[in-house]
Amino acid sequence: MRLSYFIILILIMLPSFASEITTSLINCKSKGWLEKKYKEIYKYSSYRDVTKDLKKFNAVAKYGCSDLDSAKIKEILSPIEIRGHKNFIGKMVYEARIAAKYREPKHEFLKIEEAKQALRDLGVDSNEIPGGLSASEKLTLRNRGKANSQSRKVTCTNKNNLKKPLIKDEGSLSVHDMRDQDSIGWCYAYTAADLLSYETGKKISAVDIANSHNDGSLEEFFGISESNIEGGDAAAAGRSALKRGLCLEKKLPSDDFVFSTRSKNFEDKLKEVESLYNQFYESTHRTSYNIFGTSIVKVNDAEVQREKKSIAKNIRCNPTHNDIRKLFPNLSLEDILNIIVKSDSDNDFIDRLTKESCKPRFKPSSDISFSKYETGLFTDSEDVLKKVDSLLDKGKISGISYYASVLDEPYGVNDGRHASSIVARKFDPSTGSCKYLVRNSWGTGCGSYNDMYNCESGNIWIPEEYMSRAIYRATYVD
Amino acid sequence: MLIKTFIIIGASLLFNSYANAKVECGDGVIKYVNSGKRLEEKEKFCIDMHKENKMILSIDCREKKCHKLANPAAYPVDISKYNKTIGSPGFKVCKELGGQPQIIEYRLLKNKYFTQGSRCIFSKNSFVSNDILIRLWKYFIIK
Numbered sequence: 001m002r003l004s005y006f007i008i009l010i011l012i013m014l015p016s017f018a019s020e021i022t023t024s025l026i027n028c029k030s031k032g033w034l035e036k037k038y039k040e041i042y043k044y045s046s047y048r049d050v051t052k053d054l055k056k057f058n059a060v061a062k063y064g065c066s067d068l069d070s071a072k073i074k075e076i077l078s079p080i081e082i083r084g085h086k087n088f089i090g091k092m093v094y095e096a097r098i099a100a101k102y103r104e105p106k107h108e109f110l111k112i113e114e115a116k117q118a119l120r121d122l123g124v125d126s127n128e129i130p131g132g133l134s135a136s137e138k139l140t141l142r143n144r145g146k147a148n149s150q151s152r153k154v155t156c157t158n159k160n161n162l163k164k165p166l167i168k169d170e171g172s173l174s175v176h177d178m179r180d181q182d183s184i185g186w187c188y189a190y191t192a193a194d195l196l197s198y199e200t201g202k203k204i205s206a207v208d209i210a211n212s213h214n215d216g217s218l219e220e221f222f223g224i225s226e227s228n229i230e231g232g233d234a235a236a237a238g239r240s241a242l243k244r245g246l247c248l249e250k251k252l253p254s255d256d257f258v259f260s261t262r263s264k265n266f267e268d269k270l271k272e273v274e275s276l277y278n279q280f281y282e283s284t285h286r287t288s289y290n291i292f293g294t295s296i297v298k299v300n301d302a303e304v305q306r307e308k309k310s311i312a313k314n315i316r317c318n319p320t321h322n323d324i325r326k327l328f329p330n331l332s333l334e335d336i337l338n339i340i341v342k343s344d345s346d347n348d349f350i351d352r353l354t355k356e357s358c359k360p361r362f363k364p365s366s367d368i369s370f371s372k373y374e375t376g377l378f379t380d381s382e383d384v385l386k387k388v389d390s391l392l393d394k395g396k397i398s399g400i401s402y403y404a405s406v407l408d409e410p411y412g413v414n415d416g417r418h419a420s421s422i423v424a425r426k427f428d429p430s431t432g433s434c435k436y437l438v439r440n441s442w443g444t445g446c447g448s449y450n451d452m453y454n455c456e457s458g459n460i461w462i463p464e465e466y467m468s469r470a471i472y473r474a475t476y477v478d
Numbered sequence: 479m480l481i482k483t484f485i486i487i488g489a490s491l492l493f494n495s496y497a498n499a500k501v502e503c504g505d506g507v508i509k510y511v512n513s514g515k516r517l518e519e520k521e522k523f524c525i526d527m528h529k530e531n532k533m534i535l536s537i538d539c540r541e542k543k544c545h546k547l548a549n550p551a552a553y554p555v556d557i558s559k560y561n562k563t564i565g566s567p568g569f570k571v572c573k574e575l576g577g578q579p580q581i582i583e584y585r586l587l588k589n590k591y592f593t594q595g596s597r598c599i600f601s602k603n604s605f606v607s608n609d610i611l612i613r614l615w616k617y618f619i620i621k
Contacts, residue, residue, distance in 0.1 A: 036620050053617055056551070056617030059551040063549070063552050171591075180566060182581065183573065183579070185564055185565055252514070255510075255581035257511060257512040257513075258513050260578070260579045326513040330514065442567070443595065443609075444594050444609075445566075445568055445607065445609030445612065446530040446531050446609065447609045447612035447616070448609075448612050456530075
């Protein structure tokens, strides 16, 4: 919390620094980007080393600025580099005290010394270099961390609860069968799909879960449309899917190219489906006036049939409306037209399309229900992680809601609500940490994650000391 | 001009840190889903056998004919407008670079199993793994 206030204070002070850089970048083609990047780097320098960020910033400036005053830029950026190292020392002192709750803070001690050396190399006077930790405190933290790590080793038993269909066989090897949510914010649907897949042994369609995750919920009551698929609750989405019946991934693939075409993404396409319904509704309903006021009445059947033909032509000929065929590839044009006539609203239209697009749906053979455990008045993030531990101990996996910033900026402010699953746990003797295997839905790549983490085909081992600050909910199947 | 040349060489060396990892090229098959249909295409491409995960790239990108990859500093991107959604960063970078992201499975004909991945298609026969993009653009992104 203190760090958040500090960052806000720095951002308030920022304009005075920013005006200097703006003046220096007058003739730069990437001026807008450079100004924004400068502010971002300045924010990072409040808690970490920004040497590499500044080198690359310089590279962009040198490439894109016709008459760059390199000396002036160096004059502006040099204090930020120094600031980054100094603040990083402070940050590592803070982190060392937290880390000692879990393990020996060897990593933090090393980073403090590296940052001090970097400041000496930059010519900073030794009087101005932060002292870091005293020898006695280092010893205390080392001993405390060692003892806590030894205790934790007993309870952090190695657990690997991955099974099909989250993994698949390649000869004698088992490899991860990863999911990729594209650039759409439907992580909750992928998490719910993974939990259901795990329970049923069948790969469940995530897009089917996202299509009507707010079906019949409070959001629908308050008029939030079905196309608002970005951001949701994994447990609510899972319950909705169970009620409707589950759809297999092979029937309704979630990794369809049509969702990531250049101009429009999935949410935009759903909005077009809604507008198609609204167009039909307006053409087939009239406002009626009488002594009691106004009411909406449906036109006669002949007019409805005429409008159906018009919609059919629209879908066939208009590329925008033709997308509805791509979103629901298992439905014929006739199916879509019949559904549009029966629907009561645009939300209802999408719900019905979703239900019809996957047939037959299946119900799990045993009763499955979703539960949540989250931070609140009497529970904190560490309690949530303990819940995850107990689920792993029972041979289960857990959906998690957490701040995605932990994936690449573990020392930064918590930011970016996200959902994934924790599928395994291990004790790492090289660091003394208990680590959790996070199964993310960003595909098999590892480039998005912090170099500190071990990555296996898009799954990341995140140490407990970072996960315990970022997690706020566990979602699981009973 | 000299500075630009050094920058290009530097970026190429950075790219080479991936290109110099073991790279296998040849005829292969790429699978993907389009409008519910599962499609397969035969193409020539390369696979970068990085220690953490494999990454696909087209032949011309291996030979540095992908102009954008040769110099990320010339094409910095801003993906902060996507912040309200937590989707794959690589996909967002691809879109900002004018590419078309695509989730795929691929294998060289000499290999038995398909590898999951995603690519950023710049034009026909010119593409790279979204993971290569995110690694090259790491410091040239506004988040």
